[in-house]
């Protein structure tokens with residue numbers, strides 16, 4: 001039986017901002033991970049779920065069996081089509097989460113795409129319900145911002161779309177303006193992805209960057225993405241926090257970093273370049289580690305940190321994950337008898353200085369290695 005919690009990534013962002021494109025890219029690329037997807041259609045008649053369907057739990061042939069055993073009826077995609085997810089948390093979202101919790105041995109990660117009109121906070125609060133909290137954890141709230149729409153000032157003025165959607169569905173209790181929605185979605189964000197950066201000029205990019213920076217704290221980072229990100233599974237997976245706390249995930253990032261630097265890689269993608277480093281430490285003080293991580297998240301261009309820690313006197317290892325202002329830790333499993341008790345963290349970001357990060361984190365170690 002699984003002792004660790006299933007991480008859930010919430011992807012929010014306004015209508016048409018690129019949430020489904022991002023999720024479909026992830027589901028197409030990621031292999032060997034069993035991913036359940038909750039998608040909140042809200043008046044769109046199945047479009048998003050049909051795009052995603054067939055990709056959940058992997059698109060490759062090898063996953064067919066896993067799909068059949070884990071999600072007989074639904075293929076891994078759970079549609080919440082009866083209204084905006086934040087207005088129907090109790091009736092719609094919780095029952096699906098309970099269903100997933102019951103099948104937790106078959107699920108590695110949950111991806112949730114909210115409707116473009118949803119306010120993410122009520123959804124996140126639902127993770128505090130006892131049945132859900134015990135087995136699931138919010139990995140990150142990722143807010144997708146439509147770069148060209150923000151650059152063109154559409155969020156400030158175009159309230160008509162919201163009105164039209166609201167009239168189309170009685171269960172939408174709130175009536176936010178686009179500006180309010182953007183503010184709310186940004187204030188909940190642990191990480192902001194600005195989509196369609198391939199369509200932005202340098203000036204527009206700066207405008208969007210300034211607008212977002214004005215609304216999020218220093219720890220919450222903004223990354224510009226375009227469709228080419230979908231061709232880069234290692235970094236896409238790392239960015240989304242999928243599998244990064246596993247030994248295998250850590251090795252992949254480590255190898256990718258070393259190869260990348262050995263090749264002196266040059267990227268001219270429209271999306272921001274980002275990379276991962278692995279930090280290895282001995283036993284650490286849990287509080288000190290979290291405090292050091294919080295400092296680093298503010299001071300460096302870190303998109304997320306994930307891994308596990310050995311805490312003195314604790315027979316179980318502690319999973320650590322940090323993104324934006326979200327810093328979580330929980331004990332997931334016993335250290336095996338022949339397993340060395342050590343701490344390993346993957347840090348994903350831009351222009352990362354491994355030595356500097358190590359120098360800060362090593363102060364959380366409780367004993368100097370022999």
Ligand SMILES: Nc1nc2c(ncn2[C@@H]2O[C@H](COP(=O)(O)OP(=O)(O)OP(=O)(O)O)[C@@H](O)[C@H]2O)c(=O)[nH]1
Pocket residue numbers: 013014015016017018019020021022048115116195196197198199225226227
């Ligand atoms: N040029 C460009 N187009 C993009 C990008 N991401 C998404 N799109 C396009 O933007 C449109 C909307 O994308 P979706 O992924 O459906 O957006 P969404 O946020 O899921 O939309 P809703 O489900 O309506 O809320 C589609 O036509 C995509 O092909 C991008 O990075 N660059």
